[in-house]
Amino acid sequence: MTQQEFMLDLPPSPVPKHEALDPGAAVLRGHAGMQAADMLAGIRRIARLSPFRRMTTAGGGTMSVAMTCCGAAGWCSDARGHRYEPHDPLTGQPWPALPPAWRAWATDAARLAGHDGFVPDTCLINGYRPGARMGLHQDDDERTDAPVVSVSFGLPAMFQWGGLQRTDPVRRIPLLHGDVVVWGGPSRLVFHGITALRAGQHPVTGPCRYNLTFRRVWQGSSV
Ligand SMILES: O=C(O)CCC(=O)C(=O)O
Numbered sequence: 001m002t003q004q005e006f007m008l009d010l011p012p013s014p015v016p017k018h019e020a021l022d023p024g025a026a027v028l029r030g031h032a033g034m035q036a037a038d039m040l041a042g043i044r045r046i047a048r049l050s051p052f053r054r055m056t057t058a059g060g061g062t063m064s065v066a067m068t069c070c071g072a073a074g075w076c077s078d079a080r081g082h083r084y085e086p087h088d089p090l091t092g093q094p095w096p097a098l099p100p101a102w103r104a105w106a107t108d109a110a111r112l113a114g115h116d117g118f119v120p121d122t123c124l125i126n127g128y129r130p131g132a133r134m135g136l137h138q139d140d141d142e143r144t145d146a147p148v149v150s151v152s153f154g155l156p157a158m159f160q161w162g163g164l165q166r167t168d169p170v171r172r173i174p175l176l177h178g179d180v181v182v183w184g185g186p187s188r189l190v191f192h193g194i195t196a197l198r199a200g201q202h203p204v205t206g207p208c209r210y211n212l213t214f215r216r217v218w219q220g221s222s223v
Pocket residue numbers: 124126134139150152159192193194211213
């Protein structure tokens with residue numbers, strides 16, 4: 001409570017809707033709440049065509065997060081390393097289409113965070129079960145410097161937000177159902193991650209968390 005609120009006996013200020021993280025990076029609290037039903041139904045449709053899978057890494061490990069994708073390219077990792085592929089290696093088919101309404105929504109979310117003109121060509125979809133985590137990393141496989149728009153649904157997660165060096169101090173930011181994080185400009189290559197998901201039951205997603213990240217992978221892709 002601020003001194004003024006104390007003096008006037010006002011209720012505490014509500015949680016700010018727009019939390020700046022760093023230049024070019026912000027959390028938009030609850031901004032995707034109204035999109036939850038549509039996006040979760042879309043995830044189910046996409047997963048019927050390109051199922052969730054836990055990818056392997058060049059080091060021989062298996063990622064704890066399950067992934068699928070839609071759009072012009074999907075992120076893939078295997079013994080050869082990681083990269084974007086225009087076809088799903090599991091099905092041999094192109095990735096399912098990125099729904100046009102999602103693209104328009106992501107353009108608007110990026111604009112609210114200060115990034116005009118973002119037109120994603122891809123959406124990576126992460127599925128977390130309790131214990132799944134994503135270690136600190138930079139998103140540097142995209143061939144553009146467009147921002148990333150990241151949406152959380154389901155169980156709460158702890159987002160780690162560091163700096164441009166792996167060894168920079170890391171802030172921990174709780175992310176709830178409907179929260180959106182956008183990072184671009186000078187923050188585009190900030191190291192970030194998710195700590196191990198704690199077990200729980202969410203009224204909409206049960207024991208799971210879903211994360212969608214909208215990205216522009218290829219400069220010239222037709223969307
Ligand atoms: O699950 C999240 O909120 C973050 C996902 C992430 O870091 C990524 O896809 O690069």
